[in-house]
Amino acid sequence: MARYTDEELKEKVHNGFIVEYPDEMTEGYRKALIVQLMVQADTELVSAPAYFGAAKDAPSTNTMVSATAIIQDELAHANIAYRLLEDLGLDKDQLVYGRQPHEFKHPYGFDHPLENWAELVVANGLYDRAGITLLGDVFKNTSYGPLKRALVKVDQEETFHLRHGEMWMKRLSNAGGEAKAQIQRAVDWMFPMSVEWFGLPDDMKRHSGQLDYKLKGMTNDELRQTWMQSTVPLCESIGIDVPAHWSEADQKYVLDFAFPCEYDEDEKRWLFEEGEIGWDQVFERWKRRGPSNKAFVEAIQDGRGFRKQLEAAA
Amino acid sequence: MACTTSADRFGGDGGGTALLDAPSAYPVPIDERVGPLWDALREVMDPEIPISLVDLGLIYDVRQDGGVVEVDLTFTATACPCMAFIHYDIQDRLQREPGVEDVRVNETWTPAWTKARVSPEGRETLRKFGVSM
Numbered sequence: 001m002a003r004y005t006d007e008e009l010k011e012k013v014h015n016g017f018i019v020e021y022p023d024e025m026t027e028g029y030r031k032a033l034i035v036q037l038m039v040q041a042d043t044e045l046v047s048a049p050a051y052f053g054a055a056k057d058a059p060s061t062n063t064m065v066s067a068t069a070i071i072q073d074e075l076a077h078a079n080i081a082y083r084l085l086e087d088l089g090l091d092k093d094q095l096v097y098g099r100q101p102h103e104f105k106h107p108y109g110f111d112h113p114l115e116n117w118a119e120l121v122v123a124n125g126l127y128d129r130a131g132i133t134l135l136g137d138v139f140k141n142t143s144y145g146p147l148k149r150a151l152v153k154v155d156q157e158e159t160f161h162l163r164h165g166e167m168w169m170k171r172l173s174n175a176g177g178e179a180k181a182q183i184q185r186a187v188d189w190m191f192p193m194s195v196e197w198f199g200l201p202d203d204m205k206r207h208s209g210q211l212d213y214k215l216k217g218m219t220n221d222e223l224r225q226t227w228m229q230s231t232v233p234l235c236e237s238i239g240i241d242v243p244a245h246w247s248e249a250d251q252k253y254v255l256d257f258a259f260p261c262e263y264d265e266d267e268k269r270w271l272f273e274e275g276e277i278g279w280d281q282v283f284e285r286w287k288r289r290g291p292s293n294k295a296f297v298e299a300i301q302d303g304r305g306f307r308k309q310l311e312a313a314a
Numbered sequence: 315m316a317c318t319t320s321a322d323r324f325g326g327d328g329g330g331t332a333l334l335d336a337p338s339a340y341p342v343p344i345d346e347r348v349g350p351l352w353d354a355l356r357e358v359m360d361p362e363i364p365i366s367l368v369d370l371g372l373i374y375d376v377r378q379d380g381g382v383v384e385v386d387l388t389f390t391a392t393a394c395p396c397m398a399f400i401h402y403d404i405q406d407r408l409q410r411e412p413g414v415e416d417v418r419v420n421e422t423w424t425p426a427w428t429k430a431r432v433s434p435e436g437r438e439t440l441r442k443f444g445v446s447m
Contacts, residue, residue, distance in 0.1 A: 062397035069395030160362060160395075167399060 002026045013143035013214040020145045022088060032209035033144055034088055035105075036216070038095075041081030043106040043131070045096070047074045047123075049299040050110050050292070054120035066164060067120060073157045080150045087146065097304050101297035102289050109193040111290025112268070118172055118182035119190075124165025126187070126194045126231060132158045133227045134216075141217030166234060173238035184240055189268045191231070191242050196260055198224040200279055228253035243272075265291050341374040341386065341425070344433060351376045351383060354411055358403050361396040365439050371431025372400070374422065381415030383408050388427045397421070 004012065006026045009019075019025060025033070048071050055067035082092040091098075109127060114120050132155065139151040172179040200206075202221040210216045218226070228244055232253055235242045243256040258276040263269070263285070347368060355373055356366045367373055367387075374386035385404055389397055401419050408417045429447055432440065437447050 060398065062401070065393055066395045066398055069393075163361065164399070167402065171402065 010212050010214075017143065018145045018148075019143050028209060029213045030088060032213050032215055033147075034085065034090065036138075036210055037081050037085050037088075037147070039105045039107075040135070041078050041085065041095070042104045043110060044074045044078035044081060045300060046104060046106040046110045046296050047071075047127070048078070049296040050112075050114055051120060051123065052299075054114035054116060054123075057115075057117045057120070059117060063117075070124065070161050070164060073161065077154050077157070080154065084146055084150060097301055097307070099297075101294045102287075104293075104297055107197045108286045108290055109190070109197050111293040111296070112189075112193075112265070113292045113295075116182065117168075118179070119186045121165050121168035121172070122183060122186035122190050124161050125169045125234070126165070126190045127197075128158055128161040128165060129231060130194045130197055130227055132162060133223055137218045137223060137226075138216050141214060143214040169234070169240070170238050173240055180239070183238075187235060187240050187242060189263075189270065191235075191244075192257065192259070192261070192270045193263075194227065194231070195224060195244075195255065196282065198227065204279060225252055342376075347373075350411060351378060351408065354407050355385075355404065358400075358407050361399045361403075363440065363445065364443055365432075365436050367400065367404070369433045369436030369439065371427060371433065371436070374425075378414075381413060382418065383411075383414050383416070384418045384420065386420050386422055388422055388425075390427050392423070 002009075003024055004026060006028050009017075009024075009026050009029055013019065019029070022030065051067065051071050051074065055064060055071060058064035058067050082090075082095055085095065086092055114123055135151055135158065136155060139148060139155055142148050142151075169183055172183050174180075199220045202219045205220060208219075211219070232242055232244050232246070244253050245256060246252075247254040257270065257272045258274075260277055260279060260282045262271045262274055262277055262281070264271055352368060352373075355376065356368045358367050359365065360367060360370055370390070372388055372390070374388060376383065376385045378384075385408070387401070387404065389400070401421070404419055405417045408414055432447060440447055
């Protein structure tokens with residue numbers, strides 16, 4: 001029997017109550033927290049094979065050490081989130097090795113191959129920034145104590161990834177020529193991908209349990225704006241075009257493309273010219289998952305055969 | 315976290331390099347690290363902890379010959395994830411100094427870095443940051 005009713009718990013967390021133990025949760029709180037942690041854990045996990053594909057393209061051994069250090073961080077962050085899920089009664093091994101690729105909850109953006117060093121560093125600059133935006137908000141606002149404490153280390157390390165992305169985006173853009181063109185091409189498909197990652201606009205958003213239970217503090221549109229507030233000026237400062245601008249009239253960043261819109265996975269190109277589509281179509285695309293979904297999850301699960309042999313021998 | 319090696323398992327002298335750690339044996343002794351180039355390098359921070367590369371003891375020497383500046387640089391560990399950052403940050407900062415046209419960074423592992431190379435000021439900074447030395 002839970003100690004509080006759902007309404008009591010919602011009120012308590014908004015008055016500063018921090019949940020520490022499962023018996024302080026309601027079923028609704030527990031379910032919302034599990035969804036949040038699963039997205040977090042799966043995103044960190046799948047970013048590892050995604051980044052690894054491009055880390056192999058590092059321009060020197062020193063830079064490969066930086067890239068693989070980032071991958072190691074991401075795996076550690078995944079480990080932290082799965083560990084927190086274990087406290088809620090879930091089984092980490094089952095979550096990592098027992099699910100089909102399409103059952104993982106990471107965003108659609110991480111279902112796409114990163115094919116060169118420019119794509120890796122733009123992923124650090126844009127996707128890791130989206131990660132910091134989301135997790136920074138969770139850190140500041142979450143009512144779940146164990147997650148808040150765990151995120152101190154995660155946020156520090158994600159800042160390092162972001163710095164890696166910014167430094168290389170600047171460097172390659174300053175180099176001009178093909179290096180800059182590669183950064184531009186990567187931003188062209190990853191900028192709208194990140195914008196879409198933040199999800200349904202607030203005027204369409206169904207009731208949010210995560211806000212009610214204070215598992216996060218900002219709405220989707222607020223998070224999207226926060227992300228654009230640093231991404232757009234960064235790109236503008238290095239001469240990289242982005243399909244968004246600051247609107248004095250609206251006092252916010254405004255997108256210069258039909259949003260949401262369809263994406264050509266083979267050409268890695270957003271079909272702005274075909275105009276706006278419905279969010280139901282976006283959800284269908286997300287549900288179908290992207291071209292690298294299976295390969296990335298299998299890269300993680302490859303060790304399963306060895307696990308079985310060791311278990312059999314034990 | 316800083317990519318410092320754990321010197322403890324080698325004993326307090328940081329791996330049998332105690333002789334090198336006598337300030338007189340430093341490539342450039344602490345009290346001779348003066349002038350605009352050293353000052354510029356004092357503005358270049360470690361990417362992970364709030365300490366300058368000079369205070370961390372990573373800069374072994376800096377020399378200028380006309381428009382060319384040469385820096386001898388080491389790292390705290392061979393698997394330091396920040397090697398490229400540090401290398402480029404040094405170049406970017408020194409290129410802003412008047413009269414500097416080219417910055418060459420020599421990465422060297424000899425003599426080895428040990429935690430004894432951290433300056434007294436750096437030690438104080440790290441202590442406040444929560445890193446025990």
